[in-house]
Amino acid sequence: MLGFAALYPTYGLIWKWNKRKENEMDMKADKKKLGLKEKYKLLTRDLGWEPTHHSIDTVFPYVKYEGIKVHDWGKWEDPFRLTMDAYWKYQAEKERKYYAIIDAHAQNNGHLHITDARYLSALKIFLQAISPGEYAAGKGFARLGREFPGVGTRVACQMQAIDEIRHAQTQIHAMSNYNKYYNGFHAFAEARDRMWYCSLPRSFFDDAMSAGPFEFMIAIGFSFEYVLTNLLFVPFMSGAAYNGDMSTVTFGFSAQSDEARHMTLGLECIKFMLEQDPDNLPIVQRWIDKWFWRGFRILGVVGTMMDYMLPKRVMSWREAFEIYGAGNGGALFNDLARYGIRLPLEWNDAVKALDHMTHQLNLGLYQWSFGTAFHTGIPSEEDMAWLTKKYPTTFDKYYRPRWEHIKKLKAAGKPFVNTGLAKLCQVCQIPTPYTEPDDPNTLCLRETEYKGEIYHFCSDGCQRIFNDEPEKYIQAALPMPQLFQAPLNGDIGVWMDWVGLRNGTDNGDYDGSEDQRNFAAWRATATSNQ
């Protein structure tokens, strides 16, 4: 053997190397598998290093100007302890489940299995107004994945960036199956930028993306994820299941399975800021006040979808808010009280609005439905009976009489249309449809004069947000002023082309629409051989 190894030294080396490798593998097999905490440490925290060629401030230039003081980024921890390897594994599994159902939906005439085509209005709003928000959140978190100095935080933000892009894609993909058959789905990208009701969520995301990294985290991680997405994805998606819409349930629950992680990231970030330095408290509280109210304004749209657009309903918007808004949000604020955090300033205004908001917004959508890329309609007797039951103190007193009046006008061949252009709130951009918190018969309007111009607001909350940062909000792009600028010059027909709205097809009353006729005709052919 000695002679052999001497003659062929290379072989001897390989033999020795193989032997060592085997020993190492034996040792590895003996060693205990890495624990979750240990694995998390190795695959996140230990990926960071101290820069030597540049100062830490030039590497992370945006992390100080908001005034948040951080002494130890190592204190930030993702409680899910999700590492990239596990992330890819479970996300891939979610995608496989999602596409299996989307394929089944397309192969089994899923577009005919919904309770009624009027349900699709909710999906059209979702695609035009909400899905682009997912994409915007993806861009924002990609930025945070670069801008935060903490390694654990950066990894979690990068995962969330990928999640948000996935949500936008899966939502667009799921709804493309409806776009093959129904109107109003085709121009969602134009609607996102140009449609008046889409400017409500668009301005929310633009506001967040043009803020600093910590404020973005409160805006999306806290307000959007913790306060909003539970209401958006949980009762609404459960409602989609009730209405036979398997594709929406699937994208909704698939997205929401990521939101649990996102909410936790938002909550951890708030706790982290509050624990790092007592000076952070007033800044964090101001952001909570601002983004709670901005989030609540978006909820008006979600609530209206729940109360008026689902033919079969799981729960009312009010009931959903009691569970996921007041119950869940209340628990969160109780918990944060030990840091000195109190309820958001406009919490009481929100509570007072619960019995009015969806009714007022839906009346607004109906009267301006010549300009919506979805259908609205007068609630049926059965729907109104349900609304009376769910809103016993307000519906019969304030809103049923208006619908009865609108019904009479329609029967007389003069449907109620409001061609006047609404005053827009400079902050949330909604056309001021809501009433005073303590008086449901008076429209709530506020104004502030700034540098010789008058700015309008829908509420005390939005006015306060403007007064805190007027230089930011005077730059807002508002849909109504755009209508009067070139190339539209106030022409509604030109405006419709510009927003991708096909007059007489995509807009107006569901009753008498092409969607209604097609759904009835196709359903008939699906259940008979004629």
Place this chain on the structure above:
Amino acid sequence: MSTVFIALQANEETRPIIDAIVRDNPAAVVNREPAMVKIDAPGRLTIRRQTVEEELGRAFDLQELQVNLITISGHVDEDEDSFSLYWNS
């Protein structure tokens, strides 16, 4: 005491997980809603890997929860053996 909750998709994979949660958390209330199951508990809810494995009849990694999780309320604490939700107040 504030309520914590977890909501899971209603399917074959989560049925044994829900049974395990009920076994380990006597105060938990199970709400069966369309397509989902929401479990509420006062103050704290814990999912133990060992109990899930007994119900499921196979090895289970708690991170598999990610696939069928819809939403949670409360702070999270997770390691290989248990997944807990809790409020501090």
